[in-house]
Structure formats: C-alpha cells, structure tokens
Amino acid sequence: MSSAPTAQTEVPTIVIRPSSGWIGLKLHELWEYRELLYFLVWRDLKVRYKQTALGAAWAVIQPFFSMVVFSLFFGRLAKMPSDGIPYPIFAYTGLVPWTFFARGLTQSSNSLVDSANLIRKVYFPRLTIPISDVLSGLVDFGIAFAVLIGMMLYYGVVPSSRIVWLPAFLLLALVSALAVGLWLSVLNVEYRDVKYTVPFLTQFWMFATPIVYPSSLLKGKWRALFGLNPMVGVVEGFRWSLLGAKNSPGPMIIASSAAAIALLIGGAFYFRRMEKTFADVV
Amino acid sequence: MPTSSSAGAAAIRVEALGKRYRIGRRARYKALRDVIARAAAAPARIARTLVGSAPAPSPEETIWALRGVSFEVRHGEVVGIIGRNGAGKSTLLKILSRITVPTEGRAEITGRIGSLLEVGTGFHQELTGRENIFLNGAILGMRRAEIARKFDEIVAFAGVEKFVDTQVKHYSSGMYLRLAFSVAAHLDPEILLVDEVLAVGDAAFQRKCLDKMQDVGRHGRTVLFVSHNMPAIARLCERTIMLDAGGVKLDGPSHRVVAAYLSSDVGTTAAREWRDPATAPGDQTAKLRAVRVRAPDGTVTDAIDIRRPVGIEMDFDVCEPGWTFAANFDFYNEEGLLLFGAIETDPEWRNRVREPGRYTVTAWVPGNLLSEGTIIVDAELLTTHPTAQHFFERQAVAFHVVDSMEGDGARGDWGGSMPGVIRPLLRWSTHAASGSEAGPLRAVGKADAP
Numbered sequence: 015m016s017s018a019p020t021a022q023t024e025v026p027t028i029v030i031r032p033s034s035g036w037i038g039l040k041l042h043e044l045w046e047y048r049e050l051l052y053f054l055v056w057r058d059l060k061v062r063y064k065q066t067a068l069g070a071a072w073a074v075i076q077p078f079f080s081m082v083v084f085s086l087f088f089g090r091l092a093k094m095p096s097d098g099i100p101y102p103i104f105a106y107t108g109l110v111p112w113t114f115f116a117r118g119l120t121q122s123s124n125s126l127v128d129s130a131n132l133i134r135k136v137y138f139p140r141l142t143i144p145i146s147d148v149l150s151g152l153v154d155f156g157i158a159f160a161v162l163i164g165m166m167l168y169y170g171v172v173p174s175s176r177i178v179w180l181p182a183f184l185l186l187a188l189v190s191a192l193a194v195g196l197w198l199s200v201l202n203v204e205y206r207d208v209k210y211t212v213p214f215l216t217q218f219w220m221f222a223t224p225i226v227y228p229s230s231l232l233k234g235k236w237r238a239l240f241g242l243n244p245m246v247g248v249v250e251g252f253r254w255s256l257l258g259a260k261n262s263p264g265p266m267i268i269a270s271s272a273a274a275i276a277l278l279i280g281g282a283f284y285f286r287r288m289e290k291t292f293a294d295v296v
Numbered sequence: 297m298p299t300s301s302s303a304g305a306a307a308i309r310v311e312a313l314g315k316r317y318r319i320g321r322r323a324r325y326k327a328l329r330d331v332i333a334r335a336a337a338a339p340a341r342i343a344r345t346l347v348g349s350a351p352a353p354s355p356e357e358t359i360w361a362l363r364g365v366s367f368e369v370r371h372g373e374v375v376g377i378i379g380r381n382g383a384g385k386s387t388l389l390k391i392l393s394r395i396t397v398p399t400e401g402r403a404e405i406t407g408r409i410g411s412l413l414e415v416g417t418g419f420h421q422e423l424t425g426r427e428n429i430f431l432n433g434a435i436l437g438m439r440r441a442e443i444a445r446k447f448d449e450i451v452a453f454a455g456v457e458k459f460v461d462t463q464v465k466h467y468s469s470g471m472y473l474r475l476a477f478s479v480a481a482h483l484d485p486e487i488l489l490v491d492e493v494l495a496v497g498d499a500a501f502q503r504k505c506l507d508k509m510q511d512v513g514r515h516g517r518t519v520l521f522v523s524h525n526m527p528a529i530a531r532l533c534e535r536t537i538m539l540d541a542g543g544v545k546l547d548g549p550s551h552r553v554v555a556a557y558l559s560s561d562v563g564t565t566a567a568r569e570w571r572d573p574a575t576a577p578g579d580q581t582a583k584l585r586a587v588r589v590r591a592p593d594g595t596v597t598d599a600i601d602i603r604r605p606v607g608i609e610m611d612f613d614v615c616e617p618g619w620t621f622a623a624n625f626d627f628y629n630e631e632g633l634l635l636f637g638a639i640e641t642d643p644e645w646r647n648r649v650r651e652p653g654r655y656t657v658t659a660w661v662p663g664n665l666l667s668e669g670t671i672i673v674d675a676e677l678l679t680t681h682p683t684a685q686h687f688f689e690r691q692a693v694a695f696h697v698v699d700s701m702e703g704d705g706a707r708g709d710w711g712g713s714m715p716g717v718i719r720p721l722l723r724w725s726t727h728a729a730s731g732s733e734a735g736p737l738r739a740v741g742k743a744d745a746p
Binding site: 026027028029030031032033049050052053056057060061064065131132133134135136137138290293294 | 317390391392393394395396397398399400401402403404405406407408409411413414417418420422423427430431434435436437439440
C-alpha cells in the first residue's frame with residue numbers, strides 16, 4: 015500500500031453475478047445496516063401503539079388472562095403439580111417468555127410477505143426484516159415482565175443470585191424465535207400455507223413446552239431429550255433463575271441451547287440461500 | 297499507480313447480463329399440498345425444491361427479460377435508458393440495484409450506490425411526515441445523522457413545513473408524493489439508479505424534480521435514468537441506451553437515440569388512436585381517443601416542411617354533461633426543452649359547456665416558427681373553472697421538422713448547422729450608410745417585406 019497524498023476514501027466495487035449454492039451470511043453487512051434495523055423496530059412499535067386503543071396493555075392482557083384461565087382449570091380443578099410454587103406465578107413465569115417466543119415466531123414468519131413491497135423495490139440485507147420483528151417483541155416482554163415482578167412481590171418470592179442467568183435465558187428465547195422464524199419466513203414466501211399453519215403450530219408447541227405442567231413429570235434421560243424443544247430450556251430456566259424452582263434444568267438447558275443454535279445457523283444459511291429469489295417470488 | 301482517479305474510469309460495467317423468469321412458476325408452486333402431492337410421486341423432488349435447486353425449467357416455461365446486455369458507464373456520466381414496456385428496463389435496474397440476481401453475465405459497480413425504483417417505499421400511513429422521513433431515509437440507505445442534517449431541506453423542498461408532525465394518511469396525494477420524492481432527491485450516492493419516479497405529482501413539481509435531477513448530474517454523479525419521458529431523457533442525459541426485447545438496440549447521444557425511438561414504431565408516431573375507451577387516457581368526464589399530426593393539405597404526416605404550418609389534432613369523447621373544456625398541447629424539442637404550450641382558444645367553444653359526444657380540436661402551428669429536428673407533443677385536456685385535468689398524455693405524437701434549404705427559409709443560403717430552439721423567419725432590412733462604397737444602392741434582405 016503506497017501512501018496516498020490526499021485522504022482518499024476507499025471506493026467499494028460491487029460485483030453482481032449469478033449466485034448458486036450456499037453463500038456466506040455477510041454479517042458485516044447486517045452490521046452496516048444496523049440503523050435500518052433500529053428504524054424497522056421503531057416503526058413496528060410506533061405503529062402498533064398508535065393503532066391499538068389499549069396499546070401497551072395488550073402485552074400484559076394475553077399472558078395474564080391465559081395465566082388466570084390456566085390457574086383455574088389446571089391449578090385449581092386438575093390439581094396440576096407446580097414444583098411447590100404457587101400455581102399462578104408458576105404458570106405466568108412460563109407464559110411471559112412463551113408469549114415473547116410465540117409472538118416473535120408468528121411475526122417473523124409473516125415478515126417477508128408483509129414487507130413484499132420493500133423487498134421488490136429496495137436493496138438491503140433481508141435478514142433485517144425477521145430480526146426486527148423478533149426484536150420489537152422485547153418491549154412487550156419488558157411490560158409483561160414488570161407484571162411478573164409485581165406478582166413476585168405479591169407472592170413474596172425473593173429471587174436468589176441465580177437471577178444473573180436470566181438474560182441468558184431471554185437470549186435463548188430470542189435465538190429460538192428467530193431460528194424458527196427464519197425457516198418459516200422463507201417457506202412462507204414460497205408456500206403461503208405456512209401462514210395458516212403457524213397458529214396451529216404455536217398452539218401445539220405450547221403444550222409441548224412445560225408451561226401448564228412442570229417438567230419434573232418427566233424423569234431421567236427423557237428430560238434431556240425433552241430439552242431438544244428449545245423453549246423447554248427457556249421456561250425451565252426462567253423458573254429456576256427467578257423462582258428458585260428445584261427443577262435441576264441443567265441437561266435440558268444444554269440440549270435446548272444446542273438445538274436453538276443449530277436451528278439458527280441452519281435457518282440463517284437457508285435464508286441467505288433462498289434470499290435471491292425473494293424479489294421475484296414474493 | 298494504485299491511486300487511480302475515479303474520473304474517466306468505469307462506474308458501471310455490464311457484461312452479457314441476462315435474467316430469465318419462469319412463467320407460471322407461482323401458479324405451479326403456490327400451495328404446499330401440490331408439493332406434497334408431487335413429493336408422493338418423487339420424494340427427491342421436494343428436497344430439491346426446498347433447497348432451491350429444482351431442475352432447470354423447460355424453455356417454454358421461461359422468458360428472458362434481459363439477455364446479452366453489455367455496456368459501460370463512466371464516472372460522472374448521466375445515461376438514460378429507454379424502451380417500450382417489457383423491454384427490460386426495470387429488470388436491468390433491479391439487477392444493478394441488487395434487488396434480484398441475474399441468471400447469467402456479470403456487472404461491476406464502483407462507488408457508493410443508491411437506487412430509487414419507487415418514491416415513498418416503506419412510507420407508513422400511521423406515521424407522521426417527520427417519522428416517515430427518517431424511516432424512508434434509512435430504507436434508502438441514509439444514515440440517521442445524514443437525514444437529520446438534511447431534514448429541513450427535505451421538508452422545505454416538499455413544501456410540507458406545516459404538516460411535518462401530521463400523520464401522512466391525512467396528506468393529500470400531492471403532498472404525499474412531494475414528500476416522498478423529496479426524501480429520495482436528497483439521497484447522496486456516487487451512483488444513482490432512477491426508475492420512472494418523476495412521473496409523480498403535478499406539472500410544477502415535476503419540473504422542480506427534473507431541475508433537482510439535473511443538479512445531481514451536474515455534481516459529477518453517475519446517474520442511470522429510466523424513463524418514458526423523452527423530453528426529460530433528452531434534457532438530463534447526454535447519452536441514452538435504448539432497450540428492445542431484452543437487448544441493447546441503440547446506444548449513443550441522447551438526441552439521436554430519442555429521435556430513433558420516436559420515429560420507430562415502438563415509440564411515438566404521427567398518429568395515435570385509442571380504440572378501446574376502457575384503456576384510453578382520461579377520467580370519467582372525458583377520454584382521449586386520438587392525436588394526429590396533419591400537414592396543411594390534411595394528410596397525416598410525421599415530416600413537415602419548416603416553412604409550412606403543422607396541425608396538431610386531438611379527438612376526445614366527452615362522457616359527462618355540464619363541463620367546459622380547454623385542450624392543451626405542449627411542444628418539446630428532442631433535447632427535452634419545452635418550447636411552448638398552447639391552450640385552445642376557439643371563441644366558439646371557449647367557456648361553453650360541451651354536451652357528451654366526440655370533439656376534434658386542431659391547433660395550427662405557423663410555418664417558419666419551429667426549428668428543424670424532432671418535435672414531441674404532449675396532449676392534455678383541462679377544465680379551467682374549476683381547475684381539473686382530464687387527461688395528460690405525454691409524447692402523444694411526434695414529428696420531424698425538415699428544412700429543405702431551398703433558400704427561402706430562415707437559414708437563407710447558409711447550409712451549415714443553425715443554433716436555437718425556434719427558427720422564425722424575420723423581416724430583415726439592411727441599409728448601406730450613405731457615402732459608403734456601395735453608393736446609393738439599397739439592399740433588401742431575403743425576406744420580402746410585406
């Protein structure tokens with residue numbers, strides 16, 4: 015490199031050619047477009063809170079009323095065990111990350127189709143679209159979590175030092191939602207059936223996750239296998255770190271993390287591979 | 297030397313670029329159940345579809361929107377892309393803006409690139425003007441700090457100062473488009489790709505946009521500009537590429553390519569007719585049915601002697617009673633310069649309500665007025681009170697003004713090129729100063745004084 019006499023900004027050359035096969039993730043480009051990511055999240059929030067009469071209250075209403083219904087039917091009537099924790103807070107602690115996950119999954123699976131106009135007219139890393147949809151759910155999560163803190167005060171639950179692990183479980187929920195969202199969003203571009211499958215999928219998935227029941231119903235090696243559902247690790251992790259549940263979630267969390275990361279990496283590469291056809295198909 | 301100056305080097309290099317689309321692909325793969333049904337027969341096929349490597353489609357299922365396109369654009373060049381619908385203009389721009397990938401060939405772009413295929417992409421009805429400026433700016437690739445710096449300029453250019461904190465759903469369509477264009481106009485890349493975005497807003501704002509675009513070109517930026525607006529192309533671009541059926545048909549100086557486009561049957565001609573009222577330009581009040589160029593003897597022609605008058609004629613149907621009308625023609629030369637506009641002033645019909653039916657309006661442009669070259673005419677129908685525009689057909693017709701150089705035109709005996717956008721025949725008088733060598737002889741110019 016010879017030193018240029020004047021400060022010369024480097025001129026980037028973009029090469030456009032047919033692409034085939036698996037291509038890199040171009041994470042640096044995603045980083046360059048971080049401001050767009052910020053604006054997309056900001057738009058989501060702004061529009062949602064402008065358009066809905068109850069605004070932020072929706073973030074609480076959904077998990078809270080589910081908790082009330084579950085407490086009544088599963089807690090009171092069916093006498094579902096809850097690891098010695100009062101059933102309402104047991105269920106709600108599971109519902110808060112679950113709602114974040116289900117919402118992120120639903121939103122991001124529709125994200126590409128909803129942004130068809132953008133995709134057809136402007137270039138930017140397409141990954142920003144599903145990512146922004148998952149990220150904007152964090153605000154709702156925060157609001158629902160504030161209610162959880164209120165419930166902990168009410169039930170006199172004092173978290174131990176395990177609470178420092180909570181952000182890791184939140185991250186695991188985020189990774190899981192994005193991972194599944196990436197796969198579904200791409201499939202949704204090609205097969206619009208996905209849109210109708212998602213509500214069914216999330217419902218089924220919820221009962222495959224220990225929200226209304228404790229994972230302690232399962233014994234031994236089944237627990238780790240159960241953990242392959244990433245949300246098992248998240249929900250059990252939340253209960254373990256916040257409520258001090260004696261559910262020894264270690265193996266499940268390891269299995270969940272591995273499953274989520276595998277899904278995310280696979281999903282991201284699949285997304286990048288199919289990305290080139292979005293503008294033509296969506 | 298590693299530090300090569302960017303001036304003169306290629307900003308865009310396109311080599312044998314091609315894009316194939318599959319026809320009916322969406323219909324075939326629309327529902328998952330079809331795929332499942334197919335998979336039952338051939339389990340390997342679904343796997344291939346899922347990873348996107350389905351076998352190459354058979355030729356009859358595909359169409360080449362673009363094929364074998366090669367050209368180079370130097371830094372600082374402003375190049376127009378023209379061609380009729382389906383010629384591949386938009387596909388080319390989509391490939392260069394990286395929205396879609398080519399099927400074959402390659403392109404290299406050197407410099408920060410900005411593309412503008414639509415104004416207002418990503419605008420959200422629920423957000424205010426201010427919020428949309430930031431959102432749209434970010435989508436177009438501007439940094440937040442950059443948008444903040446240009447914010448006042450953007451608002452002023454759009455003329456929406458009072459409504460900047462109003463949700464854009466309350467904007468008039470004109471305000472909305474002005475704001476959208478204004479954000480786009482303040483995009484500041486080294487290479488700008490623009491698709492037909494100037495076809496927005498009212499005439500005054502369009503003119504403002506064109507001026508802004510001209511500014512962009514003057515600042516040494518490279519611009520690739522797709523448009524159907526021939527005058528704009530001719531005015532903004534020194535060079536134009538004409539696409540036809542997915543390939544480059546002509547590439548050269550704009551005035552020549554535009555003239556070729558206009559005289560070829562793919563472009564505008566001396567007579568246009570709209571046989572189907574449903575597709576004719578117009579609103580529910582009036583529809584444009586035909587525009588023609590007539591010689592003084594009444595024949596339709598696309599070549600007019602510079603000394604003869606030329607008649608521009610429009611047929612339109614009035615579909616609703618109770619309106620008064622004024623037809624309007626705008627005359628452009630091949631460089632895109634608006635020579636003049638002319639509004640119908642026939643005293644018999646001025647401010648008189650016209651009953652439904654067919655009307656033919658002709659405007660006669662006197663001989664010895666237009667300069668030689670191609671003249672492009674926009675046809676418009678207005679109502680002046682209250683102001684309404686019923687149709688506005690750009691480049692409705694075009695014709696060539698031919699100077700035969702027979703010595704009785706404005707060029708006299710001069711056979712070289714003549715400057716100027718009009719060429720009126722003036723009354724000349726020349727006097728020799730008394731006492732000069734020529735003596736008392738009076739010289740009179742070519743034009744006989746009336």
